[in-house]
Amino acid sequence: MNGQSDKDITWVCHKCNQNLALKKVKVRYLEGNFEVELMKCTKCNMVYIGEDLALGKMLEVEKGLEDK
């Protein structure tokens, strides 16, 4: 589900003033549990999800799980 591109890297965590780094993150929906690499703040752990990812691959997986 890794759909993050270079342009996403321009975001920084406002509170921690940290650049984001690609890390393994747990995501879950209905019966599905996955681990995927996403950009996140290494200090406060806030995870970044871009629009392309949310409305692309992520939505596809959501729909897939809903029809399981």
Place this chain on the structure above:
Amino acid sequence: MDLDKLLETGDKCIHTEPPICVASCPVHLDVIAFVSEIEKGDLKKAYKLMEKRIPFARLIGSICDHPCENGCSRKDAGGSIRISDLEKAVVQFGYQPQKKALELPKNKGQVAVIGAGLSGMTAAVDLTKKGYMVTLYEKSDRLGGRIWKYEGKGLEKGLIEEELQIIEKQGIKVNFNANIDHSGLKELENEVDAVYLGTGVWEEVLKIDSDTFQIEDTSVFAGGRLANKNDSIIASVNSGRRAAISIDRYISRVSLTASREREGVFETPLNYKVDKEPFIASIEKKNKYYSENEAIMEARRCMKCQCRDCINGCTHMQTFNISPNAYVRQINHNERIILGTHYANKMINSCTQCGLCKEACFLDISMKDVIHETRESMVEKGKMPLSAHDFALKDMKFSNSKKFSMVRKQPSKEASKDLFYYPVLSYSKYAKGLFRGSGKTGFLFYPGCQLSATHSEHIGEIYKYLVGTMKENYIEGDVGLYLGCCGAPADWAGRQDLMGENTQNIKKVWEENDQPTFILACSSCISIFEKYLPEIEVVSLWEIFDQYGLPQRNIKPGRRVLNIHDACATRHHSNVHKSIRNIVNSLSYKIVELDYTKDKTKCCGYGGLVYYANRDQATEFIKDRINESSEDLLVYCAMCKDLFVSGGKRTLHILDLIYGTNLDGLANKKMPTLSERHYNRTKLKMNLLNDIWGEKQGMDMMNHVDFNLIIPDDIMAIMEDRYILVEDIQQVIDHARKNDECFFNPEMNQYLARLRLENVTYWVQFEEKDKDVTVKSVYSHRMEIVEE
């Protein structure tokens, strides 16, 4: 869900039943496919279809007595399709020599066929193909029997000789000049496994079974004129074919009769109606045969008879290209899946449950009920896709929360005494109504959630009208007000749990308020009350307008012509249809009825929550209905108006005619967004409490934040598409600002914040300038991210 019952319902559907031409063709040529290939100009494929069903296709196709044409539905609309002439043309232009088929081992047994006429040759060829060693006994010195009578009368000698070579090519042994009589037959019976008798005449009377063609319980079978007692070419061929099936079963020792109901000519339940078909005369052939072009023209006249009565009116079934029987099979499959993808989910959630299919079906098959039951079952099993109805159910929850819902008795005399003085009492029916207050609630005005959002400015006025009117006519009964949602979204979504809860709440209000009659202004409410709260008496606002007269307003009489779109939820409420038309007529409009009207009305596309589960499907419904209408549409359901206006159609709600001032503006008026609907409902509640009940304290139910939210129009449109509300993003931004939880992009100088609300994570990208927060983009996902 009772899947056996479901399948039974599906089996009732006659969509796949053959047309009368196929049913009356003894060998069941697939006439629709045959004609369709001709129509496409592919006469070779058409010939292949003949060959598949008709033995010695070039011969039989040229001399068949075509019982198929007798019952043709086109008969009374220009003349039966000339299937026989089409076959002849196909024999001429579409014939291709058969590729040599792989020879099967002939080890299933030995069969003697007596008589090399039509039926005998057919039986011989069919049995050879089934793997039997066949020997033909012919008393003359040539094959073909009475086929030779047609030499020069429809058949050329060369063609006959060529086609009869099939016998030799199949490796069938032929004994010519073999006159088999009774004793010869007895000898053969002992030598072979079965005998077929196709001699046309026989020395004694034979007892031939009309279904199996067996002679008593012997190994001898007979067909052709011995069995048919007529000269029909195709009946003769058919008897040979069916006897061959019996012989195969006889030798294989399986039941001769099982599952053979539809062999030969049978009666089809399909009764295709031609009353709407234009008259198209048969194409006359200029020469002996149709030319290819003439054949194509004649084929075009064929109506491809098939029962599509429900499909013709249903955008949903058309979109999914499905009939009830196939639909039911897909549901059955979907319901039985344990591990794997439920492919039919989207389809099941794309039915508006409007019930038109049942109206159109002479067998009363109701896909509305099937879908309803299916959705309930999906919910029960936890297999209903969460996102399909989530927004609508949250909207229902909102409408039944304090943000909108409320119940009030008619303002008491004590509280209204400020109004009881001259001249108010003399001109205001409302004041008079309050003055006559009895304290006992006889009526409860229940405008519903959607109308309260789209026409909120009129609800207070309507309430006052009702107090004035009802108290004038019913001394006892006061008029109360009840805001809320009837539960239609839960019903459509198959959520019996929520439905039950909602029904109980409404019932409680009813009981606590002297069991009043509900005055309803929404068609969905009417059908929900009827279904779940039959003990509550209801009357539609439109009936009250019709019966007691319209509000005393300066209503301008209309001159325009209107098409009335009846609401599907009240398709069986002729009293509602009548009242609406009476009101419209009384305002001097001219009504032109649509083809699909009253009990046959169509859905606008909102029903069944299709608008949320499959927006594209809803759009198709909207387009379909709009295309049907040439005039402005008149509706009496808030959502119908919303959807038609969104499709660019000038649409007036019945309240627009009564309370509206600028009808041209109203006909095109963009309906409130999803966010505005929430706002309007809350605002309505606040206004009513303030204006009518004088309740001011603690009534500010709006959300307040310390920034000024600016949402450009294009972003607002995206939010509508994605079911994201202003109040959602307000919370996201508020949370980000208060907790400093967001991302920042120094190049763009913009923020990006997220917040999970219930089961959805909302993301908002925004720009800040002093107190102004301008939204740049919004999106959401349901997947949960574990931040650890």
